Amino acid sequence: MTDLSAPPVGQPAAGSPFIATKIAESVYARDSTLTGLDEFHRWFGDVARRSPCEVRPIPLDDLVGWHSDPVTGDLVHDSGRFFRVEGLDVHIPDHPVPRWNQPIINQSEIGILGILVKEFDGVLHCLMQAKVEPGNVNGFQLSPTVQATRSNYTRVHRGRAVPYLEYFLGQGRGRLITDVRQSEQGSWFYRKRNRNMVVWVEEDVELLDGFRWLTLGQVHQLLGEDDLVNMDARTVLSCLPFSGAAPLTPLAAGDEGFHPALARSCGGAGGSRHTVDDILRWITEVRSRSEVTTARLPLNRLDRWHRTEYAVTHETGRFFDLVAVDVLAGGREVKHWSQPMIKPCDTGVVAFLVKRIDGVLHALVHALVEPGYLDVAELSPTVQCTPVNFDHLPAEARPMFLDEVLNAPPERIRYDVVLSEEGGRFFHARNRYMIVEAEQETEPGHPDFRWMTVHQLVELLRHSHYVNIQARSLVACLHSLSGQPSAA
Incomplete structure (x- = not known):
């Protein structure tokens, strides 16, 4: 049972000496009675082998469930949800390049990035997920417990429900440690924000396939490996009320x-x-x-950007391309889909x-x-x-x-x-x-x-x-x- 000096259930705990101490103890726990890092790597590799991911480039016109707006050329999902790719005109007088325009992703809905934490043998553990994403260079990476857009968790795609989502909606079922909306890449997203959350639970939590409990010390060691801990996990971890060792x-x-x-x-x-x-x-x-000064523009009116069969690309070949991919992936709420993506140079x-x-x-x-x-x-x-x-x-x-x-x-x-x-x-x-x-x-x-x-x-x-x-x-x-x- 959690110490009575802990903050009451449902109250943010930032700055609490109790939480700071628990986080520090977990940081120092570089091993766990639940999962050692050698075992983690075997498990992680097994998940990837059991759920292969195939991603192939396709022509922009072959996107399924997406269409190019006949007037603007913007790439839009047929449901009107998820996101759209449009143009943006930018004027910053003191910038080395004071004016330019570019494609940009407009995703107005707020997603949830959440990590569930629980004590085992007196040490705080994070419930982390092995999750495949089509843009990952290596397929699977270590992700938060929940990583979902509103369109995903409201099941616009008609796929499976998002596991553990109930802990992060409404009043939830645990102690709220962190809950803050944060931005994402300001050069590729137009005003995108996600809700970064950490929830502490005391009840028993069923361990589903594709998930593992790890101490913060173990996650920190994994941060020393290339392309393993994904961006969404990193942003949530940074929002912990961390006071170090x-x-x-x-x-x-x-x-x-x-x-x-x-x-x-x-x-x-x-x-x-x-x-x-x-x-x-x-x-x-x-x-x-x-x-x-920024102004949203039709994608088909951008200067120096040209649409080919497979990409929207800058005439210099620099910056990034807008491409389309077809995805066949195991371990996801939906196993087959296609979508546009930004591909940096x-x-x-x-x-x-x-x-x-x-x-x-x-x-x-x-x-x-x-x-x-x-x-x-x-x-x-x-x-x-x-x-x-x-x-x-x-x-x-x-x-x-x-x-x-x-x-x-x-x-x-x-x-x-x-x-x-x-x-x-x-x-x-x-x-x-x-x-x-x-x-x-x-x-x-x-x-x-x-x-x-x-x-x-x-x-x-x-x-x-x-x-x-x-x-x-x-x-x-x-x-x-x-x-x-x-x-x-």
């Missing part, structure tokens, strides 16, 4: 190594370069002075530069303007780009700090893993996620960058539209380093 680990006052600095950063111990109030004022100032780079400031680790965040955001700008990683997209632009357009990240010596690279983006909408979209210690003299020198602690980022994650999807993934990656053995 600090509640369980006494820190020597003079120990300024990387691991103690990270623990202080996660737990809020020690100072920060800027207060949260200063950060909030800075974000508001960036949003207020940034001129961003190359692997991107997503990185935080981090620095120890007075013994506390800080990350250099960028208040980045993107056309699909609901509120102009969100906090992004230090570097977030696809480098080849800048090869044709003048040197001054090259993203700040990109070369420092790419040229960092091995001893300054703390995390370096290739992770996939949303496999339900993007085809083989992958980014190299990096955490790199900056040269100590590194200062932003630009009004759109600030040093922030991990604790400050987590505090803002209690609210919507402050921290973007790429930065949330990196917050989860930083958390995954906190349970590792001490590093210099």
Whole structure:
């Protein structure tokens, strides 16, 4: 039975010392009496073998259940649900490229990304799912308990019901730990948001095929493997009211190594370069002075984009293509369907530069303007780009700090893993996620960058539209380093 010091059922628990301690204990639990990691990998491989996924490119006109609007050329589902692909005209006067237009996904409905957590032998475990997505480079990846759009969980597709959904709708059947709407990629989605939820249950939960209970420590170890923990799992994990290992680990006052600095950063111990109030004022100032004008356009009226039999593509071959795929997949609510997807031209780079400031680790965040955001700008990683997209632009357009990240010596690279983006909408979209210690003299020198602690980022994650999807993934990656053995 849960300790009486725990928050009452149905009340958000962010900031609770009880929850912070339980999360920290789970972070340190790098093994479990339920499933060891060797067993997990055998199970995960078996699920993939039993439920193969076949994805093949098809002509845009061969999409089943979709049609091109005869007037606009927009790709629209016959039901009017799920999403549509349309055009967007963008004008940002201070941007290296001040005006452009592009295809963009408009998905107005709010989906649910939810993780169920429960104690076993006194240790908090997460119920994770082996889920296949058509855009994943390797088919199956580790996903939240529930990962579903409103159209999916209301069964517009007439498929099977979404397992465990009842824990995340209405009053639910457990203690609500996290519940916040967060944005997704502002360059490929138009104002898309999903509900990120964590629910703690005490009742017995039937373990269905394709699901496993794992400690946070085990999930964090899996975050060290390429293309394994999916984007939706990472964003939910980042929204946990995480205070790092600090509640369980006494820190020597003079120990300024990387691991103690990270623990202080996660737990809020020690100072920060800027207060949260200063950060909030800075974000508001960036949003207020940034001129961003967007206008939705018919897909067939985009400049420099051309529709071929198999794709809508930019005339330079850069950025991304809009493609169509036919999918045959096991382990899904619907086994056969087709859909449009965005296919990026190359692997991107997503990185935080981090620095120890007075013994506390800080990350250099960028208040980045993107056309699909609901509120102009969100906090992004230090570097977030696809480098080849800048090869044709003048040197001054090259993203700040990109070369420092790419040229960092091995001893300054703390995390370096290739992770996939949303496999339900993007085809083989992958980014190299990096955490790199900056040269100590590194200062932003630009009004759109600030040093922030991990604790400050987590505090803002209690609210919507402050921290973007790429930065949330990196917050989860930083958390995954906190349970590792001490590093210099």
